Amino acid sequence: MIKIENLHASIEGTEILTGINLEVKAGEVHAIMGPNGSGKSTLANVLAGRDEYEVTEGSVDFLGEDLLDMEPEDRSRAGLFLAFQYPVEIPGVSNINFLKTAINEAREKRGEDPMPAKDFLKRVKEKSKLVELDGRLANRSVNEGFSGGEKKRNEIFQMAMLDPKLAVLDETDSGLDIDALRIVANGVNELKTKDNASIVITHYQRLLDYIVPDFVHVLYQGKIVKTGPKELALELEERGYDWIIKELEEVTA
């Protein structure tokens, strides 16, 4: 699905990612954890193609294509989805109109006709149920006046509507109460198939009680310093990150 090799990226001259190697295959869920400032969100933004970040070294292969060479919109159309840590408000643009525009533009680029209104609405109904999103939210302006939990649920709703190959969830659990967390996680689990994959970026272990990862990676100072099975997350919850950092220092010393 995606193969990241020796990825280096910086923002305003400061190097944040210092050589990431990661491969995610279809059907897999990878969790990326790490202390604040380790580069988790930077990785998500670099994969999505945000302007402010400069890739200085390395390569990313996404479904056989050079991801770093693609515009953000082309990455999206190729099947990459980013659930934003801070979803953006767009006043006056209804959620429905926003999604219809996004879906139909992608279809147009593929040379397909716009999705018939009936099919579109059916999909909206079906997918909004998945994240228990109030039908009225679909008609409200994108994220405007949404609570923190509603915004995150809306991200998963959009993900369900766009049906991506690879979803990157950037701290989707932050600011969620336990009910919202369960709903978001359920949505992600329901959408999981053997043909898609997700990278779940999180600061806390608790999301991983609901979304069970195949691999857990620890990001520290812009590198993946440890990879393990799902149990690693529990260990991190109990012991924090210090022991890994210590281990690391011993190795380099």
Add this chain to the structure above:
Amino acid sequence: MQTEDELIEEITNSEYKYGFYTDMDADQAPKGLSEDIIRFISAKKNEPDWMLEYRLNAYRIWEKMEEPEWAHLGYAKPDFQDLHYYSAPKPKVQLDSLDEVDPELLETFKKLGISIEEQERLTGVAVDVVIDSVSVATSFKKKLGELGIIFCSFSEAVQDHPELVRKYLGTVVPTTDNFYATLNSAVFTDGSFCYIPKGKKCPMELSTYFRINEANTGQFERTLVIADEGSYVSYLEGCTAPMRDENQLHAAVVELVALDDAEIKYSTIQNWYPGSKEGKGGIYNFVTKRGLCMDRAKISWTQVETGSAVTWKYPGCILKGNNSIGEFYSVAVTSNHQQADTGSKMIHIGKNTKSTIISKGISAGQAQNSYRGLVKINKGATNARNFTQCDSLLMGNNCGAHTFPYIEVNNQSSKVEHEATTSKIGEDQIFYCKQRGMDETTAINLIVNGYCKEVLNQLPMEFAVEAQKLLEISLEGSVG
């Protein structure tokens, strides 16, 4: 990857799409302005004496007036002696059907994407065409006639309905009102006239397309809409103009009269040539638009303006009658070197009068966009209410947005609210849209349309579609 600067450049470089010029023989007055020229215009139009006197009176007042300088605008003042004040397509016999219309004129409309036949057939819009000051085509007249509705060119109204014209002309915008309105009163050549009789609802949107077509011809349109007691009319005014190098002056006057319980909805799309991207040429648009509301009457102004090099206009309402309502919804887009000083005036005189002002400004390039609004509550206007919201959206770092609200309250029981915001179109918003698979242009389109939604929602359906198209063209260039 496109940087913000490149994007702004792309947006501000969009060429004026409607830059073509219809080649028709003009019947022109010599350059300059004098009593003789006014007599020439009046004679040309075969006007009665009272009309000529009205013009001459205005001219004598205008001669003593000075061009105002208070607006937040910088431009070379027009040389009023270097303009033609009358220009008309070669006189033709009155037309009964479209077959008799100059094919070249019809071609012009096709270029604008407005075929009269289609409009007639599909939308039931009656179009009174004004090309260079003289109406050359009128449709649906007979159908309207059955209801007693009069919709014709101003010249025709002077000939056929002098009693109505005499009774209402200058009652809302008096001859002495302001420099440009007074000039208009002296030299206006044509425009539209509309009268809706008591209790009648006009069954279709009345629509006029204006074009400024001759180089150096000042356009002085005069529009008068009278809605008699309990009647209703929705009036659409849409404009595009061909590309010209010289600055073209446009000083129109629109007067609306809504008698007791009447309602007038007046919608404008304005897309005159804004000048080149270096700031050369373009239309000077100095317009006076005002409505008078009697008891329980309502006047609603909606405008989407993307054109003109310099815009100076403040459509307003005089809420004279008790319980009357005035509304103003506006989107003003300025890019490149365009300048706009625009807003609304709401004068509350009657009791329980209500007014709403929603103004959305968008600036890009080096443009300067000012909102200037007056809300005046007179002493007798017990329980008057006003709500004003004026928002500014900036694109790039070289444009400006300014707000000049004037509020005069002379009655303690009134309530006046003013809200203002200024925001920049966010990189975050654009990136969010892109991440969902949209092109940059689609993203900007969506964001701008969302920002303008409250205003666009006020436009009649077919006009709203046109307005959206216009916003696309003005802000995104000829992409795709």
